[in-house]
Structures are given as C-alpha cells and as structure tokens.
Amino acid sequence: MGSQKSINHAAAADKFIANESRTDWHNASVSYLRKKRDVGAALVPEWETLRSLASGIKNNVLGNLDQYLEQFEKNAQANGVQVHWAVDAESHNRIVTSILERHKVKLLVKSKSMLTEECHLNPHLEARGIEVVDTDLGERIIQMRDEGPSHIVAPAIHIKKEEVGELFHDQLQSEAGATDPQYLTEVARQHLREKFLNCDAALTGVNFAVAETGGVVVCTNEGNADMGAHMVPLQIHCMGIEKIIPRQQDLGVFLRLLARSATGQPITIYSSHHQKPKEGGEMHIVIVDNGRSKHLGRDTFRNALKCIRCGACMNSCPVYRRSGGYSYGYTVPGPIGSILTPGFNLEKYKELPFASTLCGACSAVCPTKINIDEQLYKWRQKVYEEDYLDKTKETGLSVAGNVLSSAKKYKRASALMRWALKWMPRFMTHNRFNAWAKKRELPEVPGESFRDWYRKNRK
Amino acid sequence: MESTDARKSILESIRKHRPESSDIPAIPDFESPMSNIVFGFGEVAAANGSKVVHIDDPDQLQEVIKANFPDIGPVYSLVDQIPSTFQLREGAAPVDHQGIDLAILHAELGVAENGAVWVSTESMNPRILPFICEHLVVLLEKSSIRSNMHEAYKEINLKNIGFGVFIAGPSKTADIEQSLVIGAQGARSHTICLL
Numbered sequence: 001m002g003s004q005k006s007i008n009h010a011a012a013a014d015k016f017i018a019n020e021s022r023t024d025w026h027n028a029s030v031s032y033l034r035k036k037r038d039v040g041a042a043l044v045p046e047w048e049t050l051r052s053l054a055s056g057i058k059n060n061v062l063g064n065l066d067q068y069l070e071q072f073e074k075n076a077q078a079n080g081v082q083v084h085w086a087v088d089a090e091s092h093n094r095i096v097t098s099i100l101e102r103h104k105v106k107l108l109v110k111s112k113s114m115l116t117e118e119c120h121l122n123p124h125l126e127a128r129g130i131e132v133v134d135t136d137l138g139e140r141i142i143q144m145r146d147e148g149p150s151h152i153v154a155p156a157i158h159i160k161k162e163e164v165g166e167l168f169h170d171q172l173q174s175e176a177g178a179t180d181p182q183y184l185t186e187v188a189r190q191h192l193r194e195k196f197l198n199c200d201a202a203l204t205g206v207n208f209a210v211a212e213t214g215g216v217v218v219c220t221n222e223g224n225a226d227m228g229a230h231m232v233p234l235q236i237h238c239m240g241i242e243k244i245i246p247r248q249q250d251l252g253v254f255l256r257l258l259a260r261s262a263t264g265q266p267i268t269i270y271s272s273h274h275q276k277p278k279e280g281g282e283m284h285i286v287i288v289d290n291g292r293s294k295h296l297g298r299d300t301f302r303n304a305l306k307c308i309r310c311g312a313c314m315n316s317c318p319v320y321r322r323s324g325g326y327s328y329g330y331t332v333p334g335p336i337g338s339i340l341t342p343g344f345n346l347e348k349y350k351e352l353p354f355a356s357t358l359c360g361a362c363s364a365v366c367p368t369k370i371n372i373d374e375q376l377y378k379w380r381q382k383v384y385e386e387d388y389l390d391k392t393k394e395t396g397l398s399v400a401g402n403v404l405s406s407a408k409k410y411k412r413a414s415a416l417m418r419w420a421l422k423w424m425p426r427f428m429t430h431n432r433f434n435a436w437a438k439k440r441e442l443p444e445v446p447g448e449s450f451r452d453w454y455r456k457n458r459k
Numbered sequence: 460m461e462s463t464d465a466r467k468s469i470l471e472s473i474r475k476h477r478p479e480s481s482d483i484p485a486i487p488d489f490e491s492p493m494s495n496i497v498f499g500f501g502e503v504a505a506a507n508g509s510k511v512v513h514i515d516d517p518d519q520l521q522e523v524i525k526a527n528f529p530d531i532g533p534v535y536s537l538v539d540q541i542p543s544t545f546q547l548r549e550g551a552a553p554v555d556h557q558g559i560d561l562a563i564l565h566a567e568l569g570v571a572e573n574g575a576v577w578v579s580t581e582s583m584n585p586r587i588l589p590f591i592c593e594h595l596v597v598l599l600e601k602s603s604i605r606s607n608m609h610e611a612y613k614e615i616n617l618k619n620i621g622f623g624v625f626i627a628g629p630s631k632t633a634d635i636e637q638s639l640v641i642g643a644q645g646a647r648s649h650t651i652c653l654l
C-alpha cells in the first residue's frame with residue numbers, strides 16, 4: 001500500500017477543480033455513463049430482483065468463501081489449469097514473474113486488470129527486463145502517459161482527445177494535430193496488433209471465477225483480452241479471492257447486471273469463458289488475498305467485498321465527478337474506493353470516507369446492493385475513534401453524529417440531503433463542512449450551516 | 460513452496476474471518492418482455508452494431524457474402540457452404556491466422572435480451588479466430604435463440620468446453636472522450652445470418 005503519507009483528498013480535489021471548464025467536462029462525461037446505465041436498467045423489468053439475487057449470491061459467497069475457493073481450485077486443476085495462491089501483492093508479483101521467467105518471456109500483453117494495478121505488477125516486471133503492454137485502449141493511453149487509471153471502467157476518462165492526439169504523435173508517429181477518435185483508435189489498433197503478434201505471454205484480470213466449473217470469465221468490449229490470451233501458448237489470469245461465484249447459472253445474474261450498470265450496454269461485446277488451456281498451451285490462475293480475507297472479518301465493512309467493479313457508484317457520485325479519480329490516491333477511486341481503502345490503511349486513507357455528501361446515490365445504483373453510504377459514515381466514526389481526525393472534519397462529523405445518532409433522524413436527514421442535492425447542489429457543495437468541495441463560486445458568507453439548516457427543517 | 464503455504468494461510472484466514480453462511484438464492488425463470496424473441500434478438504443485435512440478415516436456406520450464404528463483402532480478401536470458413544481461401548501452413552499457430560479478412564462460423568446460441576451469440580470450442584478452432592479476423596459472419600438458427608442469459612446458460616455446459624464466448628457485436632471502444640468507435644482490437648464488423 002505504498003507510503004504512509006496520508007492522502008489529502010481535499011487538496012487534490014482543489015487542484016482538479018482549479019480548471020473549471022475541465023471539471024465541468026469531467027462531470028458531464030461521467031454523468032453520461034450514469035444516464036446510460038439508467039436507460040439500460042429500465043429496459044429490464046426484473047432489474048431489482050436481479051440486484052437482490054446478486055446481493056444474496058454474494059452474501060452466500062462471503063460465508064463460504066473458503067469452500068468455494070477449494071472447489072474452484074479442484075475443478076480448475078481437473079481442467080488442466082495451474083492454480084497459484086498469493087497472500088499479498090509482492091507474492092503475486094513473484095509468482096507471475098517466475099512463470100514468465102520460466103518461459104523466457106520478453107513481451108507480456110496485459111488486459112484491464114485492477115488487481116495487477118493494485119499489486120504494481122508493471123514496474124516489478126519492467127525492472128526485470130520484461131516489457132509489459134496494457135492493451136485496453138484507455139489503459140494503453142494512461143500507460144504511455146505514465147499514469148494510473150482514474151476510473152475502473154473508463155481508465156482514461158479524464159483525458160481529452162487533443163491530448164491523446166499529441167501523445168500518439170509523440171510516441172506512435174501519428175499525424176500531428178489529429179483529434180478524431182476514429183483515426184486515433186485506428187492508430188492504436190495497428191500499434192497493438194503488432195504487440196499481439198509478437199508477444200510471448202498474455203495476462204488478464206478476471207470478472208468472475210465459477211467454483212462449479214473451475215473456469216474464469218473475462219468481459220471486454222475491445223476484444224483485447226482475447227487477442228492476447230488466444231495468441232500464445234501461455235495465458236495467466238489474476239484474480240482476488242472475492243471474484244468467486246458458486247454456480248454456472250449465477251453468471252446469468254451477474255452478466256445481466258455488469259455491463260448495464262457500467263455503461264448501459266446489455267452485455268459487453270465479449271464475455272469470454274476460459275475453461276481449459278489450449279492445445280499445447282498452459283493456463284495459470286493466480287488467486288490473491290492482499291488484505292481481503294482480513295476485510296472479511298470486519299462485520300460492518302465486509303460487504304465491500306461484494307463489489308463487481310462496474311463503476312456505477314463513482315458515475316453517480318457528485319464528489320467523484322467533480323474531484324476526479326486521482327484525488328483518491330488509490331487504484332479504485334470513488335465511493336467504493338473510499339470504503340475499501342480505510343481497511344487497508346486507515347491512517348493513509350482517513351480522508352476518503354469524508355469525500356462524500358452521504359447522498360446515497362452510490363448505494364441506490366450498486367448492482368450488488370452494497371450499503372456504501374452507511375459504510376462511509378461508519379468509517380468516519382472509526383477515523384474519529386482512532387483519533388486520526390483533523391479539525392475541519394470534526395465539526396462535520398459531530399453534525400453527522402448528531403443526525404445519525406437516531407435511525408429516524410438519519411432517515412429524515414438522508415431524505416433531506418437527497419432533496420438538497422437535487423435542488424440545492426450549490427448549497428450542498430459550498431457549505432463549509434465539505435472540505436473536499438470548496439469550489440469556484442463560494443457564497444460570500446455561508447447563509448446557514450447544515451446544522452442550522454437541519455434544525456430549521458427537521459420538522 | 461510459497462504458493463502452498465499461501466494457500467493454507469489464506470484459507471485459514473478466511474475461516475477465521477468469514478461471516479455466518481446464508482442460503483444461496485434460487486434463480487427464478489423470468490418472462491421475456493419481448494412478444495417475439497427472434498424479432499427482438501434482431502433489434503437488439505442491430506442496436507449493438509451487428510448486421511442481421513435473414514436467410515431461408517444455408518445455400519443463400521454465398522449470395523449474402525457476395526452482396527455484403529464484394530471485395531473481400533482471404534476467407535476462413537468453418538461452414539460447409541463457403542470454401543476457405545486463406546492458406547495455412549501445416550501446424551499453423553494462432554499468430555499465423557493474421558491476415559484473415561473474413562471468418563465464418565456457426566453460432567450455437569443467440570440471446571434475445573442482449574443480441575449476443577455463443578460460440579465455443581465445440582464448433583470453433585482455433586480460439587483466436589473470431590477476434591483476429593477483420594470481419595466476422597456467424598450462422599445462427601432461429602430455433603437456437605433464447606430469451607435471456609438464464610435460458611442460454613441452461614443450454615451450455617462449461618465443463619465440456621475449453622473456451623466459449625458470447626459475442627454481442629463488432630469490437631468497439633469509447634475510451635477516447637466517450638466517442639464510440641467500431642473496430643478496436645477485434646473484428647471490425649459482425650454479421651449474423653439468421654436461418
């Protein structure tokens with residue numbers, strides 16, 4: 001989890017919103033994803049039933065994770081797959097490196113994997129002389145810029161086409177001044193095709209690992225994961241322990257929810273089911289813990305492990321939309337990042353639970369019904385208990401503490417907050433309790449604090 | 460062995476930390492909102508960027524290919540009605556399939572709710588085929604269309620295959636400013652011949 005230096009979300013957000021038109025543009029692009037999600041979800045009459053099923057299946061998984069992992073391993077091995085276990089990021093990186101070195105791999109093509117980002121696999125491999133190419137277009141763009149992802153589904157959502165044009169001109173010799181996404185995508189296609197044809201191994205992330213069948217499912221729109229995995233004999237799939245689902249039929253529930261929640265598409269273009277190695281090939285699966293099993297023991301917070309990484313919570317979050325993915329200082333940003341990270345390192349990520357209005361929009365869209373807003377509030381309490389709090393947040397917390405001390409009050413306040421977000425976004429984002437959202441048109445004097453406003457309105 | 464110790468310690472840690480088990484929910488059948496799933500499949504597939512062509516006889520495939528791909532280069536076909544023109548050396552590796560302009564294969568299933576077709580190693584070899592080709596044509600029987608993913612999975616047995624994939628259209632990306640671009644890393648077009 002890197003350095004112990006605390007992430008200062010408010011300061012990072014400050015920097016992000018300094019460029020006003022860019023903040024507006026970012027807000028609009030991310031909101032667009034959310035709107036498409038709403039359209040996609042509305043087309044499925046049983047949408048809410050699917051969410052309940054997904055949540056129920058994931059609850060069952062959390063209670064039986066050890067057995068499902070063992071079952072998965074047994075079935076995968078019967079399929080001829082080699083299964084590896086890694087307690088943390090370092091051991092994950094060591095395992096991948098040793099497989100690659102055994103095969104004398106010089107060029108590895110990788111497809112979108114938040115886990116390998118989390119483990120910082122790329123620098124680890126590069127230091128050992130192995131070239132790593134991220135093959136998802138957005139991932140490739142940020143890799144060429146030497147950046148991390150700013151969104152889990154749309155990693156380059158913060159970058160403008162002019163910047164992509166310049167980057168490709170510099171590094172891929174495309175036409176100077178080109179900004180047409182069609183042209184730029186074609187440039188990337190040719191560049192990546194070359195890499196696919198010359199790679200020695202392929203590594204992908206995993207969306208779902210099915211205990212019953214011992215196989216993994218990988219979802220992409222570009223086809224990049226498949227272009228790698230099927231091109232060469234050696235394919236590696238890296239997964240967190242929480243990616244397990246029990247039965248083949250559960251895939252029906254999750255594949256119906258995933259793409260619709262992410263981008264509003266009814267399904268990703270490719271949903272690839274890898275069961276056995278290809279003829280004469282090797283298939284490896286690396287199962288990674290890296291803090292997850294410990295998180296499983298936190299009653300209040302374990303639900304975060306139900307996440308399927310659709311990105312809907314960040315697309316719905318007024319704070320994420322206006323502060324950008326980098327302000328969270330972690331691979332997974334937004335509301336889900338803010339409830340996962342304090343579990344890894346409370347001191348370092350103590351600010352993140354405060355990067356929220358507690359409006360509840362995240363929980364309302366989450367396809368596995370994670371109680372994200374409640375967890376944000378509970379992490380705030382933890383930060384307070386462990387005495388990590390600085391003064392700015394303390395006031396906000398005591399108000400929240402007052403409001404949240406009774407369930408009834410909380411309910412009413414959440415409703416008010418939701419209302420306020422809808423009708424009074426300026427007030428909500430300008431008031432002095434929200435250090436993260438200090439922004440461009442601060443009212444001269446805040447008319448009333450949230451506490452006053454709440455008192456006046458609590459009837 | 461590092462991995463063996465890790466396995467033990469991860470499983471132990473999970474056993475120590477896991478919550479009480481809850482029942483796994485049964486997945487009910489869902490009625491399709493479509494009055495005609497073949498028609499519905501076509502609509503959704505078209506919205507995904509696929510081209511849907513209706514034929515009455517597999518022999519009409521020739522005409523469809525001629526009409527839709529008049530200047531097509533090397534063809535790799537797994538369908539009887541269309542001959543392959545792509546030359547492969549003996550013992551060809553996946554990488555040797557670079558250069559296929561058009562690949563034609565059988566789809567085993569179609570899914571009305573999302574316009575996807577299912578192809579697997581039961582009917583396709585090598586696995587790289589539907590991805591590496593510039594254009595993809597699949598032949599799908601109307602009777603193989605199911606209303607939703609639940610129904611589709613009832614027909615599939617993952618344990619019997621090496622690899623299988625739902626393909627829901629041509630390869631695409633929206634990674635540059637959310638602009639939809641067709642033809643990212645996989646096939647640039649996706650044609651479904653409905654029989």
Ligand code: SF4
Pocket residue numbers: 261306307308309310311312313314336362365366367368369370372
């Ligand atoms: S927390 Fe829920 S909404 Fe957010 S990414 Fe995970 S599954 Fe999606």
